[in-house]
Amino acid sequence: MNTAVDTAKREREAPYEGPLLDVRDLHVEFVTRDGVAKAVNGVDYSVSAGETLAVLGESGSGKSVTAQAIMGILDMPPARIPRGEIRFRGRDMLTMGKEERRKIRGQKIAMIFQDALSALNPVLSVGYQLGEMFRAHRGVSRAEAREKAVELMERVRIPAAKQRVNDYPHQFSGGMRQRIMIAMALALEPDLIIADEPTTALDVTVQAQVMDLLAELQAEYNMGLILITHDLGVVADVADKIAVMYAGRIVETAPVHELYARPAHPYTRGLLDSIPRLDQKGQELYAIKGLPPNLLRIPPGCAFNPRCPRAQDVCRAEVPDLFPVTEEDGTPLEGRGSACFFWKETLHDR
């Protein structure tokens, strides 16, 4: 009934060729007491329907802030967006009115947060919080919203959904809570889901279940998915392409398997080398030396240069663009880019 209406409505929408979401030269700063923290410094990425983009990077590299800017949930102030575009189906959301923007949230673009226990309201039942999506955006009755909530809970395989619909978040296990978050994001069948470290707070076994469920639902609804994580293991199974972030910039983009096989940025190289591997059991684990830069004082040139084993004078003087990456003979590598002056050397001499 209602799902049929939704589908019909979706088909009536003008088909849009090109990426669902296109972020261009996005900058986000925070005005703090100590100065302006430049959290995002010119991010570009795009996601199409059915595609999964994994965003990778150390803590503080700006992954979440970028996502929050896309969702439009940054607190402004202290945040401000001095430059950039966030195009959704070709329209820049940064120039839209508040109300139009709100209607995209939840309906077209939904977000899954890391810690479901704190992200869900502790004093409202999960049934209420799920049903609220339909009440706020579709204007359905309380009873109908409840029914929808049960359906959603069944959809994400919560056992005995009918009996548990009135339970509160703290009464569920961590894995179930995260599935409820997924259900909430899925409720209105959005075009794009942003999952910010959806499994970090979970046990390893539960992580896999939740990730599988998310991937399965994404394929079923043909949604775009932005998966933020620092877990390289998760990425390999589900992502189509990867964007690696460092100090608020994308330093490398590549289709997932190529990135694993042949990184073209020393930072990515470092990240990959720091994954524990079975064949290196007993050996000391590699770690990138040094610390991520202070966002109040990002070093001149390439932000990674103080930690980079390849750094030369040029790296300290100029900020590298995201160069297209090619084979040694010059054949372009589809979808690959590296913001390193020495990408060739990094890519080829392993």
Place this chain on the structure above:
Amino acid sequence: MGSYVLRRVLQMIPVFFGTTLLIFVMVYSLPGDPVTALFGDKAADPAVVASIKHTYYLDQPIWKQYLHYMGNLFQGDFGTSFTGRPVSDIMADAFPVTIRLALMAFVFEMVLGLALGVLSGLKRGSIADTLVLILTLVVISIPVFVLAYIAQTVFATNLGWVTPTVQDSYDLTQLVLPATVLGSLSLAYVARLTRTSIGENLRADYIRTAVAKGLPRRTIISRHLLRNSLIPVVTFLGTDLGALMGGAIVTEGIFNVQGIGNVLYRAINQKEGPTVVGIVTVLVIVYLVASLLVDLLYAVLDPRIRYA
């Protein structure tokens, strides 16, 4: 839940006996002889004094007096005051006045306190917020009696809207000014508590989720923000209702409101044991019941709290 309530009620029993005994001992160890004082400047006939003491059990050791008092209390007899009026009569006159005064103060502090708290909590750093902060700070730092005298001077002496003291304690309109003074301190606390609580909850993850869900701002505030922010405020208000009834002594004295506070004040001055103990006993019970209700209300508001 049922067993929790039962346990709490059972816990009240020792508290009840403990406090009454304490009050009893305190009143009876006040310096001076209340019976001799009844005669004022006239020399008292020792025989009369002895007979009065006998009727009021004052010639007995204190533990006997206490047992006697408690025995009567459980038959619903609060004893007789030195003037010969049953203490239950005195309380029946005074309690309704105090209850009205406390309820008016309560409504005042709740409505205005919450409104100011929500306003300044949502608009942190605004002029309204700053004003609320300054105003509440002033109210908190000024003693109640000073506030009462200021109110009297302004509204009675200068503006002439009311009489300085209450003429008829059963007239609700005359109780407005004392109730406002009585509720003002708690109002300041309610406003500040609400403001802090809203500020904390505004930054909470679940509010960010509510925004990400695309809910309208008014739904976010009423359904998500207020529901959570008001939990500590409601608890405060609940406890305060009990405190307002016992705490009206100063206000009732200044405005001449013939409530419990005034009666209690007079009774203490005259070392009227039965009246003091009777009133305090009732106040203790009110307070105990109120705090039980607050705890139960807390469980209703916050589903994470379950009493077993």
